[in-house]
Amino acid sequence: MHYFWAFLVGGALCVIGQLLIDLTNLTPARILVLFVVSGVALSALGWYRPLAEFAGAGATVPLLGFGHLLAQGVVAAVERHGLLGALTGGFSAAAGGIAASLVCGVIASLAARSKDQS
Amino acid sequence: MPRRTGGTLFFDRPAAVMGYAAVGGKREAEGPLADGFDLLEKDTTFGQKTWEQAESRMQSLCAELVLRRCGIGAEGVDLLFGGDLENQCAASNYTMRALQIPFVGLYNACATMAEGLALSACFVSTGLARRAMALTSSHFCAAERQYRFPLEYGGKRTPTSQWTATAAGGVVLSGSGSGPYLRAVTFGKVMDFGIRDTSNMGAAMAPAAASTLLAYFRDSGRDPEEFDRIYTGDLGAVGSALAMQLCEREGLRLDKLHEDCGLLLYDRGRQQVGAGGSGAGCSAAVLCSHILPQFRTGALHRVLFVGTGALMSPTTALQKESIPGIAHLVAIEDA
Amino acid sequence: MNRKASPRSPLGKDCLWAFFVGGSICLLGEGLRTLYGRAGFVLTDAAALTSVTLVALSAVLTALGWYQKLASRAGAGTLVPITGFANAVVSPAIEYRVEGLVTGVGAKMFVIAGPVIVWGMMASVVWGVVYYFLRPMMGG
Numbered sequence: 001m002h003y004f005w006a007f008l009v010g011g012a013l014c015v016i017g018q019l020l021i022d023l024t025n026l027t028p029a030r031i032l033v034l035f036v037v038s039g040v041a042l043s044a045l046g047w048y049r050p051l052a053e054f055a056g057a058g059a060t061v062p063l064l065g066f067g068h069l070l071a072q073g074v075v076a077a078v079e080r081h082g083l084l085g086a087l088t089g090g091f092s093a094a095a096g097g098i099a100a101s102l103v104c105g106v107i108a109s110l111a112a113r114s115k116d117q118s
Numbered sequence: 119m120p121r122r123t124g125g126t127l128f129f130d131r132p133a134a135v136m137g138y139a140a141v142g143g144k145r146e147a148e149g150p151l152a153d154g155f156d157l158l159e160k161d162t163t164f165g166q167k168t169w170e171q172a173e174s175r176m177q178s179l180c181a182e183l184v185l186r187r188c189g190i191g192a193e194g195v196d197l198l199f200g201g202d203l204e205n206q207c208a209a210s211n212y213t214m215r216a217l218q219i220p221f222v223g224l225y226n227a228c229a230t231m232a233e234g235l236a237l238s239a240c241f242v243s244t245g246l247a248r249r250a251m252a253l254t255s256s257h258f259c260a261a262e263r264q265y266r267f268p269l270e271y272g273g274k275r276t277p278t279s280q281w282t283a284t285a286a287g288g289v290v291l292s293g294s295g296s297g298p299y300l301r302a303v304t305f306g307k308v309m310d311f312g313i314r315d316t317s318n319m320g321a322a323m324a325p326a327a328a329s330t331l332l333a334y335f336r337d338s339g340r341d342p343e344e345f346d347r348i349y350t351g352d353l354g355a356v357g358s359a360l361a362m363q364l365c366e367r368e369g370l371r372l373d374k375l376h377e378d379c380g381l382l383l384y385d386r387g388r389q390q391v392g393a394g395g396s397g398a399g400c401s402a403a404v405l406c407s408h409i410l411p412q413f414r415t416g417a418l419h420r421v422l423f424v425g426t427g428a429l430m431s432p433t434t435a436l437q438k439e440s441i442p443g444i445a446h447l448v449a450i451e452d453a
Numbered sequence: 454m455n456r457k458a459s460p461r462s463p464l465g466k467d468c469l470w471a472f473f474v475g476g477s478i479c480l481l482g483e484g485l486r487t488l489y490g491r492a493g494f495v496l497t498d499a500a501a502l503t504s505v506t507l508v509a510l511s512a513v514l515t516a517l518g519w520y521q522k523l524a525s526r527a528g529a530g531t532l533v534p535i536t537g538f539a540n541a542v543v544s545p546a547i548e549y550r551v552e553g554l555v556t557g558v559g560a561k562m563f564v565i566a567g568p569v570i571v572w573g574m575m576a577s578v579v580w581g582v583v584y585y586f587l588r589p590m591m592g593g
Binding site: 021025028112114115116117 | 143144162163169258259263268269270273274284315
Binding site: 002003006007008009010011012013014015016017018019020021022023028029031032033035036037039040041043044056057058060061062063065066067070071073074075077078082083085086087089090091094096097098100101102104105106107108109110111112113114115117 | 464467468470471472473474475476477478479480481482483484485486500501503504505507508509511512515516517518521522528529530532533534535536537538539541542543545546547548550551554557558562565566568569570572573574576577578580581582583584585588
């Protein structure tokens with residue numbers, strides 16, 4: 001059953017993104033920023049954790065989940081290190097995803113070439 | 119003596135089209151005008167390492183083909199008006215490094231071909247140049263990486279966005295010859311409709327197209343029915359509809375005569391090109407693969423060629439400036 | 454006048470594509486998470502490994518030019534999941550390679566994804582400070 005909810009919630013979050021693209025003039029970059037910041041806010045309000053527990057990857061794979069990850073990381077770091085944790089928590093939690101993208105980017109830039117998409 | 123009425127220049131000894139050529143890429147080869155092209159290259163790298171070099175190579179090939187068709191060498195051309203979409207008109211600059219013809223670099227976005235053609239006509243008709251060439255290009259990949267996103271980036275295009283043509287076109291005008299002739303030119307004014315959406319440039323250019331067409335018909339006193347066709351380039355589907363509405367509001371009905379280069383180059387039903395083609399090479403390639411050949415076959419006798427350009431930069435667009443548009447008109451007639 | 458002449462995006466079709474492709478990527482994520490969980494990783498590590506795997510997969514598809522082709526139909530379905538973030542990092546790295554490893558790849562890699570990191574991090578720092586001062590009041 002948790003596969004079904006992951007699919008449904010993940011798909012629904014993407015539809016929200018699609019509605020923002022089609023119905024507003026927001027560029028992709030703005031939508032991504034909006035999703036991440038909203039993720040932080042929803043997590044701070046305590047609303048995202050129940051969703052993540054319920055829908056699993058359906059809530060954590062979309063970029064809202066990235067915001068949730070940052071917010072959780074910062075909370076854990078503040079608990080351990082006090083105010084300093086507000087600075088270190090976000091990057092620590094996000095390090096895996098960002099570093100993986102960065103490494104993949106460097107490897108891809110060496111291995112692949114820009115191709116005409118037409 | 120050439121005559122000036124209002125904003126339009128009329129030439130009593132008009133320049134004649136001596137030769138022309140069009141070069142295109144893969145999408146253009148799959149499009150409805152493929153048969154009219156002189157060279158179509160499915161490998162849009164044109165054997166080069168970067169997209170900027172690819173565009174220069176494509177432009178050089180086009181220039182060579184035009185010269186060959188005219189049966190002259192580079193030294194036979196007194197002046198070349200050229201441009202493209204790259205920053206600092208880089209594609210043209212590197213093409214001209216090898217060509218060694220006195221060079222005037224132009225930028226008017228998609229209107230650059232009409233601008234170059236109009237300037238060539240002015241110089242040749244007045245005897246300031248025996249022969250002059252107008253040469254422009256655009257390359258989808260070079261334009262995407264400069265104006266929008268990396269080619270591998272998954273950004274969905276909106277239906278109003280236009281597709282930058284991978285194409286080049288060149289025309290040599292001569293003081294002597296059997297036509298078709300460039301009888302009149304109207305240089306347009308910059309017009310602004312207040313459009314800010316850079317993926318809807320057709321709408322931004324429509325007022326400029328309408329303004330230049332209205333100016334020409336006012337200055338010349340001619341009737342639209344005297345022309346076989348009125349070609350705009352490149353308003354696309356959205357801009358074409360708007361430009362026709364704006365003309366009609368001023369009592370000028372053109373919709374039966376009107377065609378748009380951006381809509382001719384591709385089959386929008388079959389090819390995913392949004393509102394149509396665009397880019398400095400689009401109207402240039404349509405002119406040289408579709409319009410001028412029809413003078414040769416006798417299918418066309420009198421046309422107006424109206425290049426339209428959207429003159430914003432990525433920087434001004436981010437600064438929320440609206441998009442200024444421009445349109446230049448050239449009257450091409452076979453007698 | 455402009456609004457009337459400009460065609461809208463086909464909303465229903467766009468949303469269906471976004472829903473099914475986005476949902477499928479999340480479904481794949483859930484499968485990976487379960488798999489890593491069974492392999493004995495704790496929950497947070499399994500989640501991190503899931504992200505890393507999806508990022509790597511997206512990088513491969515991006516390098517082959519397939520991610521862009523899928524995205525031209527899927528829209529937000531490929532933009533919103535973490536694979537979209539990876540695509541935003543990997544595609545400029547490939548595209549601007551010709552401008553050099555430092556001035557091209559290095560400088561342009563985060564040209565699209567950078568704002569996400571800047572504002573996501575900013576929001577988390579603000580929340581961290583707020584949380585620090587709220588904590589005593591919450592009895593924690």
